[in-house]
Amino acid sequence: xxPLPTIPDRAGWPWSxxxxxxxxxxxxxxxxxxxxxxxxxxIEATIRSVLLQEYPNLEYVIVDGGSTDGTLDVxxxxxxxxxxxxxxxxxxxxxxxxxGLAGATGDILCWLNADDLYLPGALWAAAEAFAGQPDAxxxxxxxxxxxxxxxxxxxxRFVRRRFDRRTLVNRDPILQPxxxxxxxxWQATGPLDESLRWVxxxxxxxxxxxxxAFHYLPRDLALYRVQPAALTRTGGLPRxxxxxxxxxxxxxxxxxxxxxxQTRRLDAAGRRATAALPRPLAAALRIPFVLPRxxxxxxxxxxxxx
Numbered sequence: 185x186x187p188l189p190t191i192p193d194r195a196g197w198p199w200s201x202x203x204x205x206x207x208x209x210x211x212x213x214x215x216x217x218x219x220x221x222x223x224x225x226x227i228e229a230t231i232r233s234v235l236l237q238e239y240p241n242l243e244y245v246i247v248d249g250g251s252t253d254g255t256l257d258v259x260x261x262x263x264x265x266x267x268x269x270x271x272x273x274x275x276x277x278x279x280x281x282x283x284g285l286a287g288a289t290g291d292i293l294c295w296l297n298a299d300d301l302y303l304p305g306a307l308w309a310a311a312e313a314f315a316g317q318p319d320a321x322x323x324x325x326x327x328x329x330x331x332x333x334x335x336x337x338x339x340x341r342f343v344r345r346r347f348d349r350r351t352l353v354n355r356d357p358i359l360q361p362x363x364x365x366x367x368x369x370w371q372a373t374g375p376l377d378e379s380l381r382w383v384x385x386x387x388x389x390x391x392x393x394x395x396x397a398f399h400y401l402p403r404d405l406a407l408y409r410v411q412p413a414a415l416t417r418t419g420g421l422p423r424x425x426x427x428x429x430x431x432x433x434x435x436x437x438x439x440x441x442x443x444x445x446q447t448r449r450l451d452a453a454g455r456r457a458t459a460a461l462p463r464p465l466a467a468a469l470r471i472p473f474v475l476p477r478x479x480x481x482x483x484x485x486x487x488x489x490x
Contacts, residue, residue, distance in 0.1 A: 278380060
């Protein structure tokens with residue numbers, strides 16, 4: 185592999201290689217898709233974390249939504265190592281990922297957002313896991329939160345080694361950048377739901393779980409960046425209500441996640457209804473709207489998506 189460009193004043197992964205010995209004589213083809221939009225501050229680290237895997241049977245595609253912040257300059261710098269890239273307006277990351285995976289030729293598929301990273305050896309570990317688990321349709325592992333500068337914050341403790349369907353429709357126990365699946369599972373499940381803005385990955389995992397076996401891989405595979413523009417940190421109430429709609433679609437109205445999100449809707453309605461009133465009066469009138477949310481969040485702690 186032709187050496188990647190060196191980056192002055194940067195050290196450590198993914199600015200310098202951390203090659204692990206190959207584990208398979210004939211590694212299966214892996215397709216990685218990166219959706220991007222105005223993530224120029226982070227995307228170079230993402231790209232390098234994929235390419236520095238030194239995985240010999242890699243198809244890496246970047247689907248950009250029409251960035252204007254320098255992202256395209258970074259992508260062009262790494263164009264010789266990409267299977268392809270494009271930049272055109274889209275209706276959000278779900279559509280971008282669907283576009284990228286529509287032309288995928290890999291035996292194993294995945295996507296990595298433009299602000300997240302793979303850890304060294306992640307692709308080799310995924311390929312080895314599928315080779316050792318012929319019944320596995322999807323494998324997923326652990327990871328860490330990192331900050332805007334790439335420094336570790338804490339482990340992603342929401343990942344679950346085992347879970348049932350009820351857990352899955354109430355909260356997402358899978359770290360998306362640490363998940364990989366067979367092409368057959370993608371074909372059987374269908375693409376991401378492009379009507380969803382925030383939880384399209386979780387909704388797809390729910391559908392896929394009914395189509396094939398999920399296997400846990402007990403090792404760190406990815407780094408999940410916490411930064412202001414990340415989807416999981418935007419959206420507020422609309423994002424929470426999208427959680428509830430997905431739970432209702434695959435579960436029932438009495439499931440914990442749906443209950444909590446509906447009490448949040450009630451609380452938000454109370455805030456809107458009292459917004460123009462003097463603060464003491466507004467606070468008193470909001471009590472009937474706030475209490476259901478506080479009660480639900482307390483009683484159902486740990487059982488719903490935040």
